[in-house]
Amino acid sequence: MNDRVVVDLAVNDPANGQFAGECDMLTIGGVITLEGDPTWVRLCNFEHGGAHEINRLFMCGCSLQVFSYRQWVGNWCWDAVEIQVKSAAGFMQLLRESSHWTCTEAESDLFEAYQSGQPLFPALKRALSGLEVHGGAGMVEP
Numbered sequence: 001m002n003d004r005v006v007v008d009l010a011v012n013d014p015a016n017g018q019f020a021g022e023c024d025m026l027t028i029g030g031v032i033t034l035e036g037d038p039t040w041v042r043l044c045n046f047e048h049g050g051a052h053e054i055n056r057l058f059m060c061g062c063s064l065q066v067f068s069y070r071q072w073v074g075n076w077c078w079d080a081v082e083i084q085v086k087s088a089a090g091f092m093q094l095l096r097e098s099s100h101w102t103c104t105e106a107e108s109d110l111f112e113a114y115q116s117g118q119p120l121f122p123a124l125k126r127a128l129s130g131l132e133v134h135g136g137a138g139m140v141e142p
Contacts, residue, residue: 005029005088005128008073008080009057011044017076021045023059028088031127032106032114040100057081060098062091085128089121096120 010025012018023044027033036042046069047056054069068082083091095101096114103114107130113123 002128003085004067004082005085005124006080006082007057007088008078009044009059010077011079012072012077014077017072019079028092028124029085029128031124031130032092032110033104034092034095034101035104037100037102040098042100054081057083059091060095062094064091085124086121089124092120092124 005028007029008027009023011020011023013020021044022042023036024038024042025033025035042060044057044059046054046066047058049055054066057064057066064081064083064087066081066083070080072078073080092114096117103111105111106114107127110120110123110127112118113120
């Protein structure tokens with residue numbers, strides 16, 4: 001299994017595709033989708049390392065190292081970053097503990113881990129490994 005995962009972030013204004021500074025929804029590796037509470041501040045920012053280089057994601061009190069960045073993935077509302085799987089699991093834990101992020105879709109074991117308070121890193125690794133084994137992208141059928 002790769003030790004990095006792509007996180008898609010809904011951070012752009014749907015009216016014009018420009019960065020909005022907030023994240024409404026995110027998807028990690030195509031195996032889990034989280035939606036933020038619209039009444040809670042979901043600030044998001046990127047640290048620029050060069051002309052067009054993003055090297056850190058700051059969101060919900062967390063700072064994550066970014067290995068690659070793409071703008072407008074899927075449609076202009078979404079940007080994507082590649083981070084370490086372990087960092088993604090820790091980030092999910094922080095979001096879960098805040099009680100302001102709801103898991104709306106996930107691989108079944110990962111959904112159960114998120115909902116029940118179980119450790120997320122092993123469940124995320126298994127879900128991502130299932131994608132590699134099945135060669136798919138998106139949610140894995142149980």
